[in-house]
Amino acid sequence: MGRYLLQAVKGRTTKESTMSSVSAYYNGKTVLITGATGFMGKVLVEKLLRSSPEVKAVYILVRPKAGQSMQERVANMLKCKVFDRVREDCPNFHEKIKPINAELTQPKLAISAEDEEELLTRVNIVFHCAATVRFDEPLKHALQLNAMGTQRLLELARQMQKLEAFIHISTAYANCVRKCIDEIIYPPPAEPKKLFDLVEWLDESIIQDITPKLLGDWPNTYTYTKALSEYLIQQEKGNLNIAIIRPSIVGASWHEPFPGWIDSFNGTSGIFVAAGKGILRTVIANNEAVADMIPVDVVINLTLAAGWYTAVHRPKNMLVYNCTTGGINPFFWGEMEQYVMSTFKRNPLEQAFRTPNAHLTSNYLINQYWITVSHKAPAILYDLYMRLTGRKPRMMKIINRLHKSMMLLQYFSTQSWDWSSDNMNMLMGQLNTEDRKTEEYPIRIQHHPPCDHLAHFHCKVTDGSKHLVLCGEPLLQVPFLLQGIQHPQALKPSISNQQRGTSR
Numbered sequence: 401m402g403r404y405l406l407q408a409v410k411g412r413t414t415k416e417s418t419m420s421s422v423s424a425y426y427n428g429k430t431v432l433i434t435g436a437t438g439f440m441g442k443v444l445v446e447k448l449l450r451s452s453p454e455v456k457a458v459y460i461l462v463r464p465k466a467g468q469s470m471q472e473r474v475a476n477m478l479k480c481k482v483f484d485r486v487r488e489d490c491p492n493f494h495e496k497i498k499p500i501n502a503e504l505t506q507p508k509l510a511i512s513a514e515d516e517e518e519l520l521t522r523v524n525i526v527f528h529c530a531a532t533v534r535f536d537e538p539l540k541h542a543l544q545l546n547a548m549g550t551q552r553l554l555e556l557a558r559q560m561q562k563l564e565a566f567i568h569i570s571t572a573y574a575n576c577v578r579k580c581i582d583e584i585i586y587p588p589p590a591e592p593k594k595l596f597d598l599v600e601w602l603d604e605s606i607i608q609d610i611t612p613k614l615l616g617d618w619p620n621t622y623t624y625t626k627a628l629s630e631y632l633i634q635q636e637k638g639n640l641n642i643a644i645i646r647p648s649i650v651g652a653s654w655h656e657p658f659p660g661w662i663d664s665f666n667g668t669s670g671i672f673v674a675a676g677k678g679i680l681r682t683v684i685a686n687n688e689a690v691a692d693m694i695p696v697d698v699v700i701n702l703t704l705a706a707g708w709y710t711a712v713h714r715p716k717n718m719l720v721y722n723c724t725t726g727g728i729n730p731f732f733w734g735e736m737e738q739y740v741m742s743t744f745k746r747n748p749l750e751q752a753f754r755t756p757n758a759h760l761t762s763n764y765l766i767n768q769y770w771i772t773v774s775h776k777a778p779a780i781l782y783d784l785y786m787r788l789t790g791r792k793p794r795m796m797k798i799i800n801r802l803h804k805s806m807m808l809l810q811y812f813s814t815q816s817w818d819w820s821s822d823n824m825n826m827l828m829g830q831l832n833t834e835d836r837k838t839e840e841y842p843i844r845i846q847h848h849p850p851c852d853h854l855a856h857f858h859c860k861v862t863d864g865s866k867h868l869v870l871c872g873e874p875l876l877q878v879p880f881l882l883q884g885i886q887h888p889q890a891l892k893p894s895i896s897n898q899q900r901g902t903s904r
């Protein structure tokens with residue numbers, strides 16, 4: 401093992417090596433992860449523990465939430481199906497995970513002095529995934545978490561005695577006001593410190609009122625605060641070795657730990673579910689615009705590989721990695737519609753409201769027409785039926801929520817962006833022969849026709865905390881869209897639960 405560690409540390413790429421240099425690098429290291437309870441964080445923790453079983457410790461910053469203590473949350477998280485494979489490979493993997501009570505919006509991240517001391521003396525690599533990804537987050541909270549939280553974490557990282565790399569997860573849409581996005585930090589939408597002062601003393605309602613003015617061309621508080629945090633990192637990184645990863649729309653896993661895992665309705669996932677349930681019939685989108693989706697495991701591979709490269713090669717300048725697919729393997733929303741619809745026709749979901757039949761349109765009036773005819777009218781009738789049969793009406797509520805999310809997403813479904821990917825290509829070149837041979841860290845999808853990889857990552861949605869199972873197979877439980885909807889013409893599942901072979 402020592403030989404591989406040495407090789408990795410020296411950045412050698414010899415043919416004799418029999419282990420991925422990325423995996424070898426993390427063996428023996430102490431890692432700190434924020435956002436580990438989230439969609440991407442879980443996949444990061446899993447891959448790290450599975451591919452580098454000798455990793456020394458993985459500290460995760462976790463807050464108590466929804467009446468659950470930090471310990472309860474972590475115990476629940478580790479039961480998640482995404483950890484099945486690592487559980488099999490290394491049954492004691494949980495012993496490596498060291499949860500730390502933290503709240504990123506609080507001064508000093510609300511970490512106790514004792515825990516802070518432990519982190520400062522031990523951590524070698526930081527992965528910062530925590531963020532609010534809600535598009536409608538009030539500006540004050542989005543700033544406190546995405547921008548100030550990042551600043552606070554940087555402050556902590558600067559004091560870490562053994563830190564080798566700090567990896568920040570941003571988004572490819574942080575600079576979505578530009579059409580061509582290079583792997584550089586652009587000027588921020590506003591001076592972060594001035595904004596922090598402003599939100600400190602201004603009343604919440606006044607901040608809400610002036611938010612559209614402050615956002616300017618930015619479509620939401622999420623992308624705005626992610627742009628600010630990139631700039632803050634550039635300004636305040638000091639001597640730290642930092643890299644920024646910018647994924648586009650992150651979808652279900654391609655291969656790892658198994659195809660199709662997802663546990664979030666963010667990005668396109670919720671829309672696909674609504675379409676598959678037959679509830680969503682019309683979507684504002686441009687057929688010719690690129691649907692830039694990337695599987696979560698590919699993003700995590702790139703993140704870990706970038707961590708290795710940053711720590712071992714210590715590039716002079718901070719590197720930004722655009723983690724996108726459109727430039728390499730473009731797939732368009734029009735193709736997506738056909739692909740998603742044909743998949744649902746072949747593999748109908750359980751208890752669908754109607755037969756799936758969603759269409760994209762870029763015409764606002766046509767969309768409004770179909771919203772009235774195909775969304776609202778059936779919802780009103782269905783809710784009437786529910787009332788008459790003594791049950792609680794809920795379809796209109798679902799439809800309204802769907803419309804709200806479609807409104808927030810349409811900015812991204814009607815435009816295309818060009819992201820350069822030179823750093824991603826460079827990183828691929830840096831991976832040693834063993835990395836390429838074993839494909840342990842595939843960081844881009846280039847040799848598969850688009851539909852091939854979509855077959856995995858769009859149509860397989862499995863388990864997770866939200867009990868989603870949509871593997872080109874029936875959907876089991878989807879909170880809120882499904883519960884209570886027992887339409888007489890509900891589509892029958894194409895295969896049984898036993899055949900499905902999932903844990904739920």
Ligand SMILES: CCCCCCCCCCCCCCCC(=O)SCCNC(=O)CCNC(=O)[C@H](O)C(C)(C)COP(=O)(O)OP(=O)(O)OC[C@H]1O[C@@H](n2cnc3c(N)ncnc32)[C@H](O)[C@@H]1OP(=O)(O)O
Pocket residue numbers: 533534535536571573622648649650665666667668669670671672673674675683685733736737740741758801804805808809810812813866878879880881
């Ligand atoms: C056929 C072809 C299609 C083509 C289709 C094109 C679409 C084109 C998309 C472009 C996509 C760009 C993506 C940008 C790239 C990033 O950077 S992605 C990361 C960015 N963040 C996001 O995507 C988040 C967007 N979502 C939001 O901001 C908020 O969820 C919304 C939309 C404002 C809704 O807020 P809300 O009404 O308060 O609802 P929310 O609290 O989110 O959810 C309440 C409950 O409903 C559940 N739920 C939410 N949505 C759903 C759903 N759809 N189904 C079932 N349950 C749901 C939640 O899980 C939650 O359940 P519990 O946790 O309570 O059990």
Ligand SMILES: NC(=O)C1=CN([C@@H]2O[C@H](COP(=O)(O)OP(=O)(O)OC[C@H]3O[C@@H](n4cnc5c(N)ncnc54)[C@H](OP(=O)(O)O)[C@@H]3O)[C@@H](O)[C@H]2O)C=CC1
Pocket residue numbers: 434435436437438439440441461462463465502503504505528529530531532533545569570571572626646647648649650651664666667
């Ligand atoms: N999903 C996507 O499509 C994309 C995501 N990204 C970026 O990737 C990163 C991860 O996203 P994703 O996993 O999807 O997001 P999730 O919403 O699934 O996870 C967010 C994580 O941040 C944690 N968190 C939120 N608020 C706080 C807080 N106040 N203190 C401590 N921790 C907090 C959450 O913890 P808790 O469980 O306690 O809520 C959770 O672990 C984000 O930085 C996001 O911007 C970029 C592009 C696309």
